[in-house]
Amino acid sequence: MKKGITVRRSKIIGKGVFAVRNFKKGEVVLQYNPLILKKVEADSVPEKEKHYLWHVGKNKYFLMQPPERYVNHSCDPNTSVRKNADVARRNIKIGEEITSNYARAKGGNRVGFICKCGSKNCKKIVKVR
Structure with missing residues (x-):
């Protein structure tokens, strides 16, 4: 497991990623290490894995790997993707779930979903670009 x-x-929902140490604003919490696939390979990904597949460019897909595949959505996230x-x-803080705003992500496999983040700013329905 990655440090921290x-x-x-x-x-x-399901599994999540949690901090086991404090992180400061601007600090990298989690560096992605996706499996990079071409369209023909992405098409053969098992159905249960397609949830973790992101179209990131012409004929280029990322299949997110653990632990980054378990970063859940929040309408009030504590991280941004950079x-x-x-x-x-x-x-x-230690113990907080690491979250990201899927609505800001491009190329996701989802077109939208019902949000269960529990934030007071929850949009209830999230549309992915």
Whole structure:
């Protein structure tokens, strides 16, 4: 497991990524290490894995790997995606779930979903670009 994080059950949905140390605003929390696939390879990804597949360019797909595949959506996220990494938008305390705003992501496999993030700013329905 990458330093500073762990994967466990999430109150949002399924598994989540959690801080096991404090992170400062602007610090890289998690660097992505996706499997890079061409369209023909992406088409053969098992159905249960397609949820973790992102179209990132012409004939280029990322299949997110653990632990980054378990970063859940929040309408009030504590990280932003920058250069294939989740970067802290604010200070993150030990025990907090690491979250990102999927609506800001481009190329996701989803067109939209019902949000269960629990944030007071929850949009309830999230549309992915």
